[in-house]
Amino acid sequence: MSRKPVTIAVTGLNNIDSPGPGIPVIRGLRESAFFEPRIVGLAYEKLEPGIFMHDLVDKTYMVPYPSEGSNALIERVLEIHRQEKIDVLIPNFDAELYAFMKSAEVLRKAGIATFLPTIAQFEERHKSNLPEYGERYGLDIPKSQAVGTLEELEKAVKEYDFPVMIKGKYYDAYIVQNLQQAQNYFFKISAKWGTPVIVQEYIIGTELNVTALGDGEGNTTGAVAMRKTYITDKGKAWGGITIDEPRLLDITNKVMQQTKWRGGMEIEMIKSNDKIYIIEINPRIPAWVYLAVGAGQNHPEALAKLALGMKVEPFESYEVGKMFVRYSYDMIVSIKELEKLTINGEL
Amino acid sequence: MLKLNKNIAISDTGYVFDPSIGESYTLNPIGLEIVELLKANKTDNEIKSIILERYDVDDATFERYYIDFTGMLKNYQLAKDE
The missing domain is CATH 3.30.1490 (Dna Ligase; domain 1)
Structure with missing residues (x-):
């Protein structure tokens, strides 16, 4: 069966020590048996490593930070769209989500599909609103x-x-x-x-995380649980292993079902004295999502399908005991590439 | 009676994997032998008899190490008293 050509724009190419999810998302898309993707990277900084990973990213465009005004960002995306005919946009930063959620309809009308939570869903799981969130949905949250x-x-x-x-x-x-x-x-x-x-x-216990995908109708399209096995001084996972703890998936299903979450999500939890607390809910795919792909659930591919309005059968299982080990790697880059990116805003 | 948690995976090499938390441990050969006996639902007394018969060890020494070892299994939540 031939794969469906699709152009997908992805942010979060900052594959650094505190990595954005862009590159792992792209790796998932590249491994799709269904899509044949052309990847358009959207970068905020000129030295985001993903810009120079030409085997993963076909073309990169510089975009303005959302703090410069969401209109400037959306206008730039639409300008890129006129050139690239973007089918799907997958934003990967918390801080840019608001701009994209707010403009989802504008993007849709222009032909760019997204699969994002609503602003209300995004707001209610904010760290500052988490205690009320726990109360509303019957979840254990630290004070x-x-x-x-x-x-x-x-x-x-x-x-x-x-x-x-x-x-x-x-x-x-x-x-x-x-x-x-x-x-x-x-x-x-x-x-x-x-x-x-x-x-x-502060809850003393073991931190466990779930990467999940909600279909916006209360169903969990996919969910994979992981324990970080190597943590950097920034608290980021540099290694992890998939685990089988049904209570984590029960909590995830409960969150998805009650909030009708639409899109990617990471739930950070702490298991303490056999009780499980939610310490954070991130409104996007996490940087360790490639572990889910490796364990049998290609969430980036499923997200792109959902964005395009395709029916996605929920994943039912994943391989337990699958590990990821992150590494750093030096790319040698010509100054000409940086010059091109700086002068033209694209590479 | 000490019971091993059902989902614990133990390989022939003594590598133990607890899938509920993703933690892994290694057992030495005698540790593996004891864990295999626990897995076969042997009681503490049965395990003691088997080990005393197989190895040159006295009762008190075995008990000291056995209590220490099973305490570790419980501490790591690999087994519990039932």
């Missing part, structure tokens, strides 16, 4: 508070025993042992991601 000032921070950390977690609204999480450390990280995180900063009760 947490969103704080915007030093006074609020001090008040919040006093309510929990040290250590406590200090988290940014999009990224970054630190364990702190005293008020001074909490203040330091409050400044560091708020300077980078703005406020609120989240103060969360």
Whole structure:
């Protein structure tokens, strides 16, 4: 059977020590037995490694950060679309999702399919809203508070025993042992991601994660559970293994069913004294998604099919005990490539 | 009676994999032998008799190491008392 040609635009080409999911998503798409994809990379920074991975990314275009205004980003995507005829767009950053969700209809009318959560779904699982989310859907969530000032921070950390977690609204999480450390990280995180900063009760236990895909009608199209076996100093998985813990999948199904989540999702959980807490819900495919592909569930392919309005049968199982081991690799790049990218905004 | 968790995978080489948490361990040959006996639903006393018969070890020494070993299995949640 010949594969269906499709042009898919992907962000998150920053395959660095805290990697974006773009390259793993592209690897999943490249391994699809159904699609023959042309991959258009959308990059925010000129040194995102994926730009130079020509065996994975056919062409890359520079795009403006969403912080420069979502209109500028969408206009640029539409300009690229006129050249590339993008069929599907898969955004991979939390911080850009809002712009793409807001413009999903504009993109659809132009012929670009997406498969994203609604703004309401996106907002309610925010770290700052997680306690209410847990209450609403009957899920165990550590106690947490969103704080915007030093006074609020001090008040919040006093309510929990040290250590406590200090988290940014999009990224970054630190364990702190005293008020001074909490203040330091409050400044560091708020300077980078703005406020609120989240103060969360620290739960001692084993961190387990699930990458999942919801069809928007309450069904889980796919879900794979993993334990990080090697964690970088930034808290990112540098190695992981698929696990068989049915309760994680039960929780995932419950979240999908009750929220009717549409698109990719990562649920970060902690197993503590046989109780499982949700510590974070990320509204996109995680950077370790290629493990799911390797374990038998090609979530990027399924996401692209859902975006194109195709019916996708839910995955029923995956291989347990499958591991990923990440590595770093130096590419040699000609200055001519950087020149072309800088001058023309494309490569 | 100590029972091994059902989903624990144990290879002939003594490599143990707990799929519920993705953790793996290695057993030495005697550890593997004891785990195989637990898997065959032998009681503590039966295991003791078998090991004392097979190896040159006295009762007290065996018990000391056996309690330590089974405590480790319970601690790692590979087995529990039933």
